[in-house]
Amino acid sequence: MSTLKSNALVCLPNGRLMDLTRPSVMGILNVTPDSFFEGSRYLAAPQQIVDAAGKMLEEGASILDIGGYSTRPHAADVSIEEETERILNAIEPIAKQYPNAVISIDTFRSAVAEAAVKAGASIINDIAGGNLDSLMFGTVAELAVPYILMHSRGNPSTMSRLNDYHDPTVDVLSELQIKVNSLRESGVKDIIIDPGFGFAKDPRQGFEMLKNLPAFQILGLPMMVGVSRKSMIWKTLGITASAALNGTTALNMVALMNGANILRVHDVIEAMQTIRLYEEIYGSSAGSNVSD
Secondary structure (H helix, E strand, C coil), X not given: CCCCCCCCEEECHHHCEEECCCCEEEEEEECCCCCCCHHHECCCCHHHHHHHHHHHHHHCCCEEEEECCCCCCCCCCCCXXXXXXXXXXXXXXXXXXXXXXXEEEECCCHHHHHXXXXXXXXXXXXXXXXXXXXXXXXXXXXXXXXXXXXXXXCCCCCHXXXXXXXXXXXXXXXXXXXXXXXXXXXXXXXXEEECCCCXXXXXXXXXXXXXXXXXXXXXXXXXXXXXXXXXXXXXXXXXXXXXXXXHHHHHHHHHHHCCCCEEEECCHHHHHHHHHHHHHHHCCCCCCCEEC
């Protein structure tokens, strides 16, 4: 068990700072028709997307994660043009209605990431860790925004077959360290790591990594954990993703106890309640996560 937090101050555009010493919640807004959890899909009119974003912010989300390409296993391919159109349809009205909202773009494509940041996004969340776009690291450096480096292997069609590890924790940590070095060499300053639960890992490997999360603090970087309603929960319990909220809450508490700085979730209120109870046990840092 670990309650230690890594160096957790990241610089957002316009000179704003985000202090992740106090755990934060990232709310998931997928503008896709085929994300694995139906409740996270928001293919709707811009005002409906804005309303969904406003609800998450009101519930306590510090970050909104906008995705226009489903990365569930065997998801259908989407063109760069369509992905860009989807995310701009969400980011532009959200940024207009909530100019202080911290928006993250969930994409593995540098061109989509660039368009999103120009439209108002402040963070790039790359589920491929640069593996699927050789221009990503350079683009992040040019845009000078925080980058969420997630561990994965292959692509959505092949990743489920690429989970052969000698030791999941050691191997994932080693592969992340190589990417962190490459990002530093490219000029990227603010990096958040994500072990990548469900991406090229089976449930058993996911639980082993969750137990060993304190090992990732050796990188000295903030850490995001995304286990919300994933198959490691519902396959283990013999239920569906729609019934996996209770399991998600249980694992989110474990993630917090083992050093997570950000919880990426579909259900903001429940995650905020988990953080509230965690802080009752281990203490909290007062004040807002974001400052000018």
